[in-house]
């Protein structure tokens with residue numbers, strides 16, 4: 385493992401490549417364009433470049449260009465003078481000046497409106513600009529890193545992004561892979577976030593393992609590490625302590641694993657039959673068995689997004705039996721008498737179709 389300072393967790397060869405790239409480019413002053421889907425860690429990559437560079441002790445400034453309304457972006461980046469526009473009650477320096485001596489990350493750079501792209505190009509070439517409402521030229525010493533989840537070449541084709549600016553930004557492109565392209569990092573990220581949120585919130589959820597980890601590795605993570613981080617936070621907070629099981633996962637996460645995992649042989653041994661001890665005073669067998677049954681039915685419904693056809697298939701029972709059980713628990717209201725047709729009279733056909 386390379387000795388670079390970074391908050392990036394991961395051991396896959398894909399992430400090792402990123403570490404190597406960070407190490408190389410942090411020694412240079414070149415402009416870097418970080419490309420990758422949302423939530424892949426682009427901001428952490430940029431921060432690692434800064435932290436391992438000669439500028440590490442100098443300012444680190446992040447601007448999310450998509451989050452700032454385009455009419456305010458110019459003043460935000462370059463500052464403004466008092467009276468430059470309504471609401472500008474005093475002089476204010478912009479982010480480029482705040483970053484002087486250090487590094488600026490322009491996140492979501494594709495969202496910079498065309499008229500500002502020319503000004504940005506000039507900053508890249510000369511490090512000079514004027515703040516809004518001023519004619520005085522300011523010069524800064526800033527390393528510029530940009531990031532985007534959009535295809536900039538496509539934006540250039542569509543004339544939404546200046547071609548000259550694109551080439552100027554794209555001196556060193558760094559592609560951050562999606563999480564599904566480096567699934568081997570998922571278990572270590574899961575461990576990292578469970579520990580982090582346990583610590584942050586004073587909970588004591590057990591490390592995730594077995595089937596649940598397999599399900600998390602099988603999932604495609606469209607929101608990448610950010611989605612995984614948010615899910616771990618939610619599980620830790622809602623669970624509080626003990627072991628997380630498959631039933632705690634949202635249906636979308638569980639779905640792919642449930643569909644792909646081998647059926648038949650071995651399927652039964654994958655779950656444990658509850659080992660109950662009969663209390664000396666005895667117990668109410670019927671209510672215990674009902675509770676057990678309801679627990680499994682609820683899991684089947686959760687897993688199938690409330691689809692009664694599929695839930696009854698998983699439970700290898702008749703759909704009508706399942707529906708009847710739900711009706712007894714008051715989870716389905718019976719059909720009003722007047723809308724019964726001869727075929728479904730008597731409750732043979734489920735009135736709420738899916």
Ligand SMILES: Nc1ncnc2c1ncn2[C@@H]1O[C@H](COP(=O)(O)OP(=O)(O)O)[C@@H](O)[C@H]1O
Pocket residue numbers: 391392393394420421422423424425426427428429609610613
């Ligand atoms: N490899 C990683 N290790 C640890 N945390 C990560 C990693 N990649 C992303 N994160 C976390 O995921 C979230 C999203 O990362 P971020 O850098 O903002 O993504 P992006 O800028 O690509 O949308 C952040 O909270 C970040 O700390």
Ligand SMILES: [Mg+2]
Pocket residue numbers: 423426427491
């Ligand atoms: Mg980002």
